[in-house]
Amino acid sequence: MEASSRATLEHVARRAQVSRQTVSNVLNAPHLVRPDTTERVRAAIEELGYRPSTAARQLRTGRSHVLGLRIEPVRDGINGAVLDRFLHALTERAQSHGYRVMLFTAPDDEREIQQYDELLETADLDAFVLTSTHHGDRRTQWLGERDVPFVTFGRPWDAVQGPAVDDHPWVDVDGAAGTRAAVEHLQQLGHHRIALIGWPDGSDVGADRRRGWHDALRRAGWAEDGLAPLEAAVPDGVASGEHAARLLLEQAEPTAFVCASDSLALGALAAVRGLAAPPAVVGFDDTPVATALGLTSVAQPLAEAADRALGLLLRRLDGGAGPVPDPHVLLTPHLVVRASSTPPPA
Amino acid sequence: MEASSRATLEHVARRAQVSRQTVSNVLNAPHLVRPDTTERVRAAIEELGYRPSTAARQLRTGRSHVLGLRIEPVRDGINGAVLDRFLHALTERAQSHGYRVMLFTAPDDEREIQQYDELLETADLDAFVLTSTHHGDRRTQWLGERDVPFVTFGRPWDAVQGPAVDDHPWVDVDGAAGTRAAVEHLQQLGHHRIALIGWPDGSDVGADRRRGWHDALRRAGWAEDGLAPLEAAVPDGVASGEHAARLLLEQAEPTAFVCASDSLALGALAAVRGLAAPPAVVGFDDTPVATALGLTSVAQPLAEAADRALGLLLRRLDGGAGPVPDPHVLLTPHLVVRASSTPPPA
DNA sequence: CCTCGAGTTTTGATCGTTCATATCGGCCGC
């Protein structure tokens, strides 16, 4: 029943009494083949369990149907799960569209570019998915110059400069909308003094998340200088979050904390534990810790992000002729409310 | 300086005034080539920036230098980080040995086998790395029958049956040694009543981790029936961990908890918080939450596991002629001591 | 001087596909 070695086009062709090319056409250009022939070929393919060799196809066409993704060294930890989920969704979606995801590592951007170069030359990767875009990112320019298809998960953060430099497809999650939703949720609960524990200047993502908090409070009538004492900017981490929370409590007596990450929120939780009227705490990224500890947190729609990112790539790769959708996708996160966002004391 | 299109063997050959085959030999069988020729060819390769095409090589040799790994849907969450770290280490090591890691997904084992089939036929993957081995695992048999190289991260858990059925290379972490170390650490602190929060029967990993606790206490002179009230078996999760801890506290007044996972440990931590003399808690897997919360936990040497797994594969793939090392590697985890393992009340 | 053989290099075929082009058979129009 099963041939010992793999079936090839040639085998199928002989079985179906047609030529190689006709078999190939059945698979790649069915409209060129007469229905009854198609049927015969299909049957032969089925019987022989034929599967095309990607190596041969790639050699001829120059397309590998493989996407490259850099997997980063495990970061601080808590937030690592974000990329993990994105990766899974991406792999799944790609697979259902006939693409595979190939991993590589690089200690820094420069080395990552080296890997692009190597992967393109040796493995003919069709495209790349970049994560963790940042200020002054050289990778996008490199890929752009060489006309390599790619999407980034993350906006291009560089200030708009020159004529559409660095205009590439991207997908991102609207951080400001996330923190804004957090603030509004707290306001609805009756909170007024809502503090922010954010990251220091220099983080674009941090600035984005800060903006949502800032805007929501301004909209509620807070003056600029009333906001300052309600804000802390510290490096990511549980300990620094705890420290910041304590300081803010002394300084400004907030009744709630909005944090730029679950790590910081975790610290804040530790700081407020045991207080007579513990302030509410909201985190960001909805990591497993949040679930575990009942921390209200802003959840990124990672599966959708992966889906849209792939969509943008496929349009470029498989040349969808249809209406070109906006190549800049900004998704809105949603708040997952749990026990940590309590109403203020009456 | 740079050619517009990719350089091929032919180009290099012309530049170095030799034949294709000689260039190929310089790369794959240097001992066949005279030193001065080698030098000339090397220079040409350098100047043209030549990189061999993996597609062409694969077509001819049938080897892709790609390893397949199934990436699982995100589990409960907290413990997901374990595979994440393994994956990163594996990718890195593979890369440094000229291999790449390709991902795929599958909702269950049956579908995973289907993917093997497809990947082997279409993409000619060289080997697979399996994770989450379990009782009655059909995947290893399928691969074994077809003589496909693979390693598992996880022991074959099936009872030894028949003549060496299912004898394949594997790498695993000694869970019993981990819990044993946890118990001994607690004993050194002065604890005697050390409870276990484990998983229900049916989990091989769970049974393994239980064994370490059991052995250590038996060694310390506990009778079998004295052990029972000190043990709980509940599904993984923070809530069930908390519940189990409370029950055990009432039942047997332990002064310390050893847990089969960080999730359970997290629950235990919640249960003991606020007690006058809070029992010590030790988790398992040293996930980011443990770091964040100061939870003493058993850490798996994941980078080493990836390293050894790859080593076993490469021996099979690249046919190292050297001494065959034991194809069954059991690594010893180590305890990361943090604030949660306090001494018992005096 | 010729043969032999080890060491080195070259030549031709091949892996499994797709591209470009050729061929075949029938139908149309004049």
Add this chain to the structure above:
DNA sequence: GCGGCCGATATGAACGATCAAAACTCGAGG
């Protein structure tokens, strides 16, 4: 009845590497 065309299928070459075997080089040995 014949050229032209179109739809369907077939043929040969090419992608870029490696394998198998031939061919060349050169010094040793008879």
